[in-house]
Every structure is written in C-alpha cells, then in structure tokens.
Amino acid sequence: MKNRYTLFLLLLCTLFYGQKKSLQTKFTSEKITLDGKLDEAIWQSVPIATDFIMFQPDNGKAIPENKRTEVRVLYDNEAIYISALMYDNEPDKILREINKRDEFGAADFFGVFINGYNDGQQNFQFFVNAADGQADCLATDSNGEDYSWDAVWDSKALITTFGWTVEMKIPYAALRFSSESRQTWGVNFFREIRRDRQKYSWNLIDTKIGTFTQQNGTVEGIENIKTPTRLFFLPYASFYTYANAEQKTYGELKGGLDIKYGINDAFTLDAMLIPDFGQTKYDDRILNLSPFEQQFNENRAFFTEGTDLFSKGNLFYSRRIGGAPSYSPKKNTNEKIIEKPAAVDLYNATKISGRTKGGLGIGYLNAITQKTYATIKDTITQETRRVLVQPLTNYNVMVFDQRFHKNSSLTFVNTNVTRDGSFRDGNVSALVWDLNTAKNTYNLSGNFEYSYVNDIEEKKDGINTTLNFAETSGKYRYNFGANLVTKDFDNNDLGIIFETNYYSFNGFTSYRILNPTKLFNSFNTNINAYTQFQKETGKVQSDEINWNVNTTTKKNHYVGFGLQFRPVETYNYYEPRTEGRFSIDPTRFGSWFSISTNYNNKFAFDFEPSFSALNEHNRKSYGLFLSPRYRFNDRFALNYQFNFFRQNNNKGYVDSSSNNDDLPPNTIIYANRNVVNYTNNINGKYSLNSKMNFDLSARYYWSYTENLNFYNLEENGRLSSNDTYIENKNQNLNTWNLDLSYNWWFAPGSQLTLLYRSNAAKYDNLINKDFGNNYTSLLNNEDLNHVLSVSVKYFIDYNQVKKML
Known part of the structure; x- marks a missing residue:
C-alpha cells in the first residue's frame, strides 16, 4: 500500500511539474528603493513565485521548507523590478565570497532569466550573489552562457536573520521584447545554495531534455509600457606611461567614445569611435611548432559583448580585425626591417543586432582598419624606406537568423573583407541549420559554406559542409555526422581554418545519471570516434577513439579519466x-x-x-x-x-x-x-x-x-x-x-x-x-x-x- 501511495505522489508531481508555471505582475507608480529590505507596501500586493524545484544534483526534488524561496515582480515605464526572499535556517553558513563582476566564487546566488519574446531561444540572465555582487550573460542552447555581455542594471543583496534578500531593477534598455501593448515574457528564477552545491529553479528545468532556455515559466500582466529612448554614451579617457630596460619613458593620452542606440524595441546600434585596447588582457603566447597559426582568445569587449548572432557557422574570428598585418615586407640585399607594427589600428567599428517579433534575428558588423607600414633600412647607405604591409581594409559580417517552433533556426551568414588597391579580397557565405523535434528529443544540424578569394595572382573558391544527427534527451544519447572540406576552401580573411581537402565521419554515444546515486551526484561516460580522409587519395589523415568518464562525488569533488587510441597509422599532409x-x-x-x-x-x-x-x-x-x-x-x-x-x-x-x-x-x-x-x-x-x-x-x-x-x-x-x-x-x-x-x-x-x-x-x-x-x-x-x-x-x-x- 505504501509503494502505491508513493507511486501516486510521483505521478502527481510529474503532472504538476510538467506544466509551465505562470506569475502575475502589476504596474507600480510607487518608488522602489533598492536596499534589500523589501519594505515597500506594494511588494505585498502581487502574487509570489515559490515552490522551487531542484535542478542539480537531484533533478525534480522540491526545495526544503526551511530554504523556501519567494519571488515577486513589479514594473513601471522604466524597468522591471524583482524581489527575492530566500530563507535559510542557518544564515551564518551562507557563503558570501566577494568577487568582481561576472565571477561567482564561493557564494550563494539568485538569478532571473528573461526572454521578452517567450520564444524559447535566448535568455537574458541576471544574477546577484550573497556578497552583493552582480553577474549577467546571454544564454542560448547552442552557444551556452556568454558572460562577455554586460548590461547596466542595479541591485542590492542583504543578509538577514532568516536568510538573505535581493532587490533588482532591470531597465527595459537591458532587454529585448516586442512592441505589443500586452506582454507575456518567458521567465525563470534560479537559486544556488553554494555550501550544498544545490541549484533550484522556479519552473522545473528537466535534465532529461537537452535544452535549458525552453523550460521557462511565464510572467503576465505587463501592459502598455512606455519604453524610454535607448540612447547611451560611454566616453572614456586613458593615460599611459611606458618604460623599458633602456630607461626610455614617455606618456600617451588617449580618448574615445562608444555609443549604444536603440533603433527600436528590438534592434540596437553599437558604435566604437577611436577605440582604445591598451588595457586588454595579454595573449598567452606559446612556442608553436605546428604548421598552423596560433589561435588567440578575443578579449576586446566590443567584439565579445552580445555577439551570439555573429558566431553562427563559426565563420567570424574577430582577432583578424586589428590583428597582425597581412603582408610581410620584401627586403633587398643589405636591407633589414627596423620597424614592423605588431597590430593594425582601427578607425572605427559598428554593429547592429536584434530580433523581430516573428523571430528574425539580424546582425550587421563593420570595421575599418588603417593603412600600416613597416620601415626598412639599407645597412650600407643607411637610407630608410616605408613598405605597405596592410592596406586600408573593410571588414563586414551580415547575419539573418530565423527562429521557429521555439527550438529551431535557419541562418544565412556572409563575411566579406575588402582591401584597398591590388590586394587580396575574400568573401564567404553560409547556410546554417539547427532543427529540433517538438519534444527536443532529436536534433539535425549542419551547414553549407562557400568561399571565394580574389587574390593578386589567382582566384579560388571552395566548399565546407557538415551534417549531424543526434538524440539529445534521456540517459542514453548519441550523435553521428560527416564533414567535407574542399582543397580551396579559405575563410581566413575574417575566419580561421586549419585543415582543408578532406572528408570525415564522427560518432558519439554517452550515458549519464539524471539523479544522484549512493556514490555520485553526477556521472557521465562517453565514447567518441573521429576518422578523416584526404579527399583525393582517400588516405586516412586522422583516426581517434576516446573513452571518457566524468563524475562528481557526494562531497562534490570531481573525478574523471579517459583513454585515447589511434589504432592505425595516419597520413599527415x-x-x-x-x-x-x-x-x-x-x-x-x-x-x-x-x-x-x-x-x-x-x-x-x-x-x-x-x-x-x-x-x-x-x-x-x-x-x-x-x-x-x-x-x-x-x-x-x-x-x-x-x-x-x-x-x-x-x-x-x-x-x-x-x-x-x-x-x-x-x-x-x-x-x-x-x-x-x-x-x-x-x-x-x-x-x-x-x-x-x-x-x-x-x-x-x-x-x-x-x-x-x-x-x-x-x-x-x-x-x-x-x-x-x-x-x-x-x-x-x-x-x-x-x-x-x-x-x-x-x-x-x-x-x-x-x-x-x-x-x-x-x-x-x-x-x-x-x-x-x-x-x-x-x-x-x-x-x-x-x-x-x-x-x-x-x-x-x-x-x-x-x-x-
């Protein structure tokens, strides 16, 4: 009888949790003071989002009563306001490490995920930790969480005798939504109790399904908001003092301006005038013995913030813009290079991005770099001359990304590089698809890319195409696919590619636990295989088989191991x-x-x-x-x-x-x-x-x-x-x-x-x-x-x- 009662409760919970939750909000004319005290009377007049459910590690388990969470939402013509009351029966044990923005550290945190179109495709995520720190990111299922995106918003966290509280004000300028008079937003609330390494969400995020952004609840009741003009200026000034071992010291003053303008509720213009990258993080240079160039991370904010559209198809390698000169100077006998710039300076850069109510995302990025010269000296006559190593160059990226059925997309991407004068130009176009079944159980993805290069001495074109099929839900998952790259495919003017002239096949299968066991909080094992053939000869260029195991113990220690095999000789072209x-x-x-x-x-x-x-x-x-x-x-x-x-x-x-x-x-x-x-x-x-x-x-x-x-x-x-x-x-x-x-x-x-x-x-x-x-x-x-x-x-x-x- 006891087993039957337990089974009935499980079925009841499954039916309840399987439905999307909805929360009602209301307009406020009362001023909300962000102090974490939640003492404005209007907070008590709106419904509460509660009954949080564990996301990890024990997916689907209800939050304990002594750690219950209560969230409320208000709005006015300027912003949306969120209050969160997080109970904790041991408030002195709340972890609260202080960190800089976008770094969580060892601290509890609360987050709100907002999708203004409620289309299941992209979340704007805002977090506040118990040390009063902020983090924000853009999240998609295909690209994960992008913390390089920074919005301007306000918050306050406060530790109390019963737990801790958060108040947040998120201006509409930090979000994207339609211009309809009546809004329904996709929303989820998130909480991590760090000392237990337990994560909870308001609307259940079912780990059996291979998607995160499509499992939001909704917030209703936002009506007739009068959004303000989205126009922001970011002027900046920098002063640099340089010194080297020769004791040569000099100073340099720089200044510039970034502009962000909301063309409408969906589209935003970002412009960078007179850029300054002097404080950008250094590159981790290595001794590179390979036949390929070293690929560097992008650390410049303009090229990392909100660029999820431009990453479609992996055609855009932003380090090409303002990177090393494209050409090496030619020397005569008795000449030596006495000056060669390591990087090319930018004149300006502009990007426009956004998405319509119908799910059409449009991205446009353009940048112009200056003419750059190297200086060569004749060691006999001591005469010097300047040689052009980078002409005036225009870089352009255009993206059209159509979302449909809340979980699929079809994308067209074009990248173009035009160099002034008789120098190489490059153009690449691609069609990219990411298709999922209605229940997010199977995925078909791929691309077809075409490159055309107009060089000084030759013209060439090539193709790169990929097709993958995967099961993306449940304990057992798999995928398999194929890739073809022709000999003359070349996207290196604004992208990066290492290997061409091959076809390949890949396969992957995995098993994972969805809930903790007696030994593990998480367990995942997978086998993947990859084989590549040289296109003309059919000789095997690569053949790899890997087996990996990744686990998290009950005390939240990670343990993993792997085996790698290359079972046959391969031909390295x-x-x-x-x-x-x-x-x-x-x-x-x-x-x-x-x-x-x-x-x-x-x-x-x-x-x-x-x-x-x-x-x-x-x-x-x-x-x-x-x-x-x-x-x-x-x-x-x-x-x-x-x-x-x-x-x-x-x-x-x-x-x-x-x-x-x-x-x-x-x-x-x-x-x-x-x-x-x-x-x-x-x-x-x-x-x-x-x-x-x-x-x-x-x-x-x-x-x-x-x-x-x-x-x-x-x-x-x-x-x-x-x-x-x-x-x-x-x-x-x-x-x-x-x-x-x-x-x-x-x-x-x-x-x-x-x-x-x-x-x-x-x-x-x-x-x-x-x-x-x-x-x-x-x-x-x-x-x-x-x-x-x-x-x-x-x-x-x-x-x-x-x-x-």
Whole structure:
C-alpha cells in the first residue's frame, strides 16, 4: 500500500511539474528603493513565485521548507523590478565570497532569466550573489552562457536573520521584447545554495531534455509600457606611461567614445569611435611548432559583448580585425626591417543586432582598419624606406537568423573583407541549420559554406559542409555526422581554418545519471570516434577513439579519466608544409586522470597527469597539471597553476629546399627532438567590496625544442637518416606577463581602472636548461617593458540627462 501511495505522489508531481508555471505582475507608480529590505507596501500586493524545484544534483526534488524561496515582480515605464526572499535556517553558513563582476566564487546566488519574446531561444540572465555582487550573460542552447555581455542594471543583496534578500531593477534598455501593448515574457528564477552545491529553479528545468532556455515559466500582466529612448554614451579617457630596460619613458593620452542606440524595441546600434585596447588582457603566447597559426582568445569587449548572432557557422574570428598585418615586407640585399607594427589600428567599428517579433534575428558588423607600414633600412647607405604591409581594409559580417517552433533556426551568414588597391579580397557565405523535434528529443544540424578569394595572382573558391544527427534527451544519447572540406576552401580573411581537402565521419554515444546515486551526484561516460580522409587519395589523415568518464562525488569533488587510441597509422599532409607531400604518424595510446576538489573548501586543488605512447622506439609524452588554490577569507584568494608537458623523440618539420637554397630540390628535413614546456600562472584577488577589486595575473612560460638528429622525408612518407644537415634548428622561447589592476565600478556602467603591466619575450636557438637562469635572463632582457595606465569610462543615459535639463 505504501509503494502505491508513493507511486501516486510521483505521478502527481510529474503532472504538476510538467506544466509551465505562470506569475502575475502589476504596474507600480510607487518608488522602489533598492536596499534589500523589501519594505515597500506594494511588494505585498502581487502574487509570489515559490515552490522551487531542484535542478542539480537531484533533478525534480522540491526545495526544503526551511530554504523556501519567494519571488515577486513589479514594473513601471522604466524597468522591471524583482524581489527575492530566500530563507535559510542557518544564515551564518551562507557563503558570501566577494568577487568582481561576472565571477561567482564561493557564494550563494539568485538569478532571473528573461526572454521578452517567450520564444524559447535566448535568455537574458541576471544574477546577484550573497556578497552583493552582480553577474549577467546571454544564454542560448547552442552557444551556452556568454558572460562577455554586460548590461547596466542595479541591485542590492542583504543578509538577514532568516536568510538573505535581493532587490533588482532591470531597465527595459537591458532587454529585448516586442512592441505589443500586452506582454507575456518567458521567465525563470534560479537559486544556488553554494555550501550544498544545490541549484533550484522556479519552473522545473528537466535534465532529461537537452535544452535549458525552453523550460521557462511565464510572467503576465505587463501592459502598455512606455519604453524610454535607448540612447547611451560611454566616453572614456586613458593615460599611459611606458618604460623599458633602456630607461626610455614617455606618456600617451588617449580618448574615445562608444555609443549604444536603440533603433527600436528590438534592434540596437553599437558604435566604437577611436577605440582604445591598451588595457586588454595579454595573449598567452606559446612556442608553436605546428604548421598552423596560433589561435588567440578575443578579449576586446566590443567584439565579445552580445555577439551570439555573429558566431553562427563559426565563420567570424574577430582577432583578424586589428590583428597582425597581412603582408610581410620584401627586403633587398643589405636591407633589414627596423620597424614592423605588431597590430593594425582601427578607425572605427559598428554593429547592429536584434530580433523581430516573428523571430528574425539580424546582425550587421563593420570595421575599418588603417593603412600600416613597416620601415626598412639599407645597412650600407643607411637610407630608410616605408613598405605597405596592410592596406586600408573593410571588414563586414551580415547575419539573418530565423527562429521557429521555439527550438529551431535557419541562418544565412556572409563575411566579406575588402582591401584597398591590388590586394587580396575574400568573401564567404553560409547556410546554417539547427532543427529540433517538438519534444527536443532529436536534433539535425549542419551547414553549407562557400568561399571565394580574389587574390593578386589567382582566384579560388571552395566548399565546407557538415551534417549531424543526434538524440539529445534521456540517459542514453548519441550523435553521428560527416564533414567535407574542399582543397580551396579559405575563410581566413575574417575566419580561421586549419585543415582543408578532406572528408570525415564522427560518432558519439554517452550515458549519464539524471539523479544522484549512493556514490555520485553526477556521472557521465562517453565514447567518441573521429576518422578523416584526404579527399583525393582517400588516405586516412586522422583516426581517434576516446573513452571518457566524468563524475562528481557526494562531497562534490570531481573525478574523471579517459583513454585515447589511434589504432592505425595516419597520413599527415600538413606537417611537411609542401603540397602533395605527407609524413606517416604511428599508432598511439594515451590516457589522463583528473581530480578537482570542492572549491567551497578554503583549500582546494586540481590535479591532472597525462601520458601517451606512440609505436616508435622511446617516442612518448607525459604531462602534469597542478593547481592549488587557497581562499584566506571572503576578500582574499590566490590560485597557482603549474603545467608541465614533455614529448620525447617527437618527429617534425624543421627545414626544406623551398626555404633553404643550400638543400637539394624537393628536400624536406625532419628532426627527432625533445619538446619541453613549462607554464607557471598565479592569479589573485583582493576585494574591498563588490565594486572595488584588486586583481593579479602573472604568467611565466618557457618552452624549448632540442633537436637530437635529422631525417629526410621520403616520397612514401617515411623518414631516412640525414647525417649531413648541421644547422642549428633548436628553439627556445621565454615569455613573461604580469597585470596588477585596481577596478572601481563607481556608478552603474561606469568604471575606473588603474593597471600596472610588465611583459617580455626572448626567443633564440640557444638552450639553457637551468630554470632559474632562463627566468632571470628574461627579466633582465632589454625588451622588458613596463606600462602604467589609468582609464576612466563613464556611462551616460540620455534619459537621465534629459530629465536634468
């Protein structure tokens, strides 16, 4: 009888939770003071969103009564207001680590997810933690959460005797919705009780379904709102002081303006005039032995904020804009380059983005970069001349993204780069689809991309197309797909691609638990396979099989491991750097193991060793990642990261007759080498409060390649001994970067930043294996630079100025 009663309750809960919840709001003319006290009488006149349900780890379990959560919503013609009352029977145990914006740390938090179109496609997410810090992001099922997006809104959190409270004011300017007189918004509320690592939502987010944004409830009752003009100005001024080892010191004053204008309720114009990227985070440069360029992360806010539309199809690599010059200067005999800019300056950049009521998203981005010259000096006559290495260039991205059925989309993307004069131009167009069944159980996705390049000497076009099918719900999931890239496909003018001229097949299957067991809070295991063939010859270029296990224990420690196999020899058409030539890579076996202890603890650490062995004598690699962290208190924390990786008897390209006239024709030289990498990072923070933070970020990187002996690459892809090649092709790279900053958000959207930065890089062919000597010589290097800068940006709302005037 007891079992029948339990089963009845489970069925009743399933029926109840399967329905979307709805909350009624009302208009307020009463002023809401954001103090976290919730003492305005009007808060008591609106319905309560309560009965939260666990999202993780025990999906579907009701929140305990002693931790119940109550949320209310009000609105006026300027903004929507949210109050949250979060009970906790042990308020002294509420975690409240103070962090800078968009970093949660070890702290409880409350969040609200808003979809103004209620179309299940994109959430605007706003979070407040128990230390009164803010975070916000844009979230889609395809791209996840994008915390580079920053809105201007206000909030206050307050710890109480019964738990903690939050009040939030989110201006309509921070949201997107239709212009209808009667609004129904998709909304969900979220709470994490950090000490228990438990996450709850108001409307159930069912983990059996492979979607997050389509499981909102609704808020109704927003009517006849008169939205203000969305016009904002962000003027900024910066002063830089530069110094180097030669004691040359000088100052530079910069200023500029960003503009954000709401064309209508759906579309927004962002314009960047006279940009300043002097305080952008440094790049993590490495010793790159591969035949491909190193890909860098984008750290410039304009190119990261709200760019989900522009990421469709993966055609847009924003580091092309304002990156290194496209062309290398040609030197004559007895000439040397005495000045070559590392980056190209921008004139301006503009983007327009938004979405109509019918679900059509439109994105437009345009940027113009300046002419850039290198300076060459004749070592005999001492005369200098300037050589154009980057012409005036226009970069353009256009996106049309049609959403339908609340869970699918069809997208057209075009990227175009036009260079002034007789230089290379590039154009890429793509059709991208992401189709899901009504119950979000199956997915069909893919793309068809076409590139056309008009170069100085030739014109070429190519195709890149992908098709994938997946089951996306339940404990067991799988996908399989195929990809074809023709030889002349080239999107590198505004995108990035490494491998072309192949077709491939991939498959993936996984099993996960949806609710905790006696041993695990979460458990996931998967097997994936990938095989790639050279298009003309059909030879196998890649063949990988991986098995991975990822778990979270009952004490919220992560434990995982994996095995990697390359069961057959593969043909590498990229490493020789010569068209039509290939080398043969042997079979390989590898493994890794990883532990990450619970970050709630004051002391925690990450530990991950790895190992692989190739089917050649003594050819193997091994690595170790170790990262201890310690939180001294809610204000002060340090994290150290050590990463070591060594490859013994690695084989790779070092020279060829196309680059060295002393070699016989059609000669390609490979080296048998040991490659060693050390990376040391230290990150720290001290927070005075949620709006004032000191941050430390330092990185020392050392990598060297020691060549043991040399080979000739034969036409059949095998290597034969070369005892006559004697050139020194060893490589040794040391880099140092340090950022120490103070950030003060002194008003909504307004920030003062004081930054000290030092950096140095030393590259040569002489290897010194003494770690201390390498580090000391780098810091004593004449290229060690110091920069001290102060930057102020101030957010101006046109409506506030209008009221003042």
